[in-house]
Amino acid sequence: xxxxxxxxxxxxxxxxxxxxxxxxxxxxxxxxxxxxxxxxxxxxxxxxxxxxxxxxxxxxxxxxxxxxxxxxxxxxxxxxxxxxxxxxxxxxxxxxxxxxxxxxxxxxxxxxxxxxxxxxxxxxxxxxxxxxxxxxxxxxxxxxxxxxxxxxxxxxxxxxxxxxxxxxxxxxxxxxxxxxxxxxxxxxxxxxxxxxxxxxxxxxxxxxxxxxxxxxxxxxxxxxxxxxxxxxxxxxxxxxx
Ligand SMILES: Nc1nc2c(ncn2[C@@H]2O[C@H](COP(=O)(O)OP(=O)(O)O)[C@@H](O)[C@H]2O)c(=O)[nH]1
Ligand SMILES: [Mg+2]
Numbered sequence: 001x002x003x004x005x006x007x008x009x010x011x012x013x014x015x016x017x018x019x020x021x022x023x024x025x026x027x028x029x030x031x032x033x034x035x036x037x038x039x040x041x042x043x044x045x046x047x048x049x050x051x052x053x054x055x056x057x058x059x060x061x062x063x064x065x066x067x068x069x070x071x072x073x074x075x076x077x078x079x080x081x082x083x084x085x086x087x088x089x090x091x092x093x094x095x096x097x098x099x100x101x102x103x104x105x106x107x108x109x110x111x112x113x114x115x116x117x118x119x120x121x122x123x124x125x126x127x128x129x130x131x132x133x134x135x136x137x138x139x140x141x142x143x144x145x146x147x148x149x150x151x152x153x154x155x156x157x158x159x160x161x162x163x164x165x166x167x168x169x170x171x172x173x174x175x176x177x178x179x180x181x182x183x184x185x186x187x188x189x190x191x192x193x194x195x196x197x198x199x200x201x202x203x204x205x206x207x208x209x210x211x212x213x214x215x216x217x218x219x220x221x222x223x224x225x226x227x228x229x230x231x232x233x234x235x236x237x238x239x240x241x
Contacts, residue, residue: 007089039063088110096212123145148160
């Protein structure tokens, strides 16, 4: 797997960071990782620095001054990746909710099967492939995906998915400086922008497992950003036509 970078944003992931880095590298010798850490108080970045000696020129680290949200962490990572020669650029969580073994499936969907953007999808084929979420969280996520599908018109089942492989051209084409959202809505916005540019979007079934270590950073602010953000995003796109 050449020309590939996996961007992993981290905030207080000391319990997961080493294992996730090793698990990703064990998938292929040619994969690179960029960790974007927001100065985690649990010193996640220090662990990454120590591992950089072992994974020389494969493991990269950007430390930002303070917690500034997943969306801006990814935008930073995308710009960093576009400055290098990577052709396949991944989004992935640090907490093992996304199985590193699925990286290859998503990569192949882009490299061999013509997708511009491959989504690791929990809600495809009328299934709900989520392990260990309580009913409330599951329903919220599932209904959110349906809601976004109806409002935006995108024919994607898992619109809030955060396990994604982008072909370079997608990130080159989207104006990253105009991406507004920072939480779940960021994931929706990126897919919507790719959809408006008529890129080919493919959903690849994956099983999402809730984290067993560390804590979720989900907040109610992130949820309301998504609920209202989706409507305003759609309206703006209609006026721009
Ligand atoms: N750099 C950075 N990473 C974040 C931030 N918020 C969440 N993350 C990371 O984003 C990923 C997903 O967050 P998580 O808390 O697991 O969200 P959940 O899966 O929706 O509960 C994890 O790798 C987090 O460490 C943030 O503000 N900054
Ligand atoms: Mg998580």
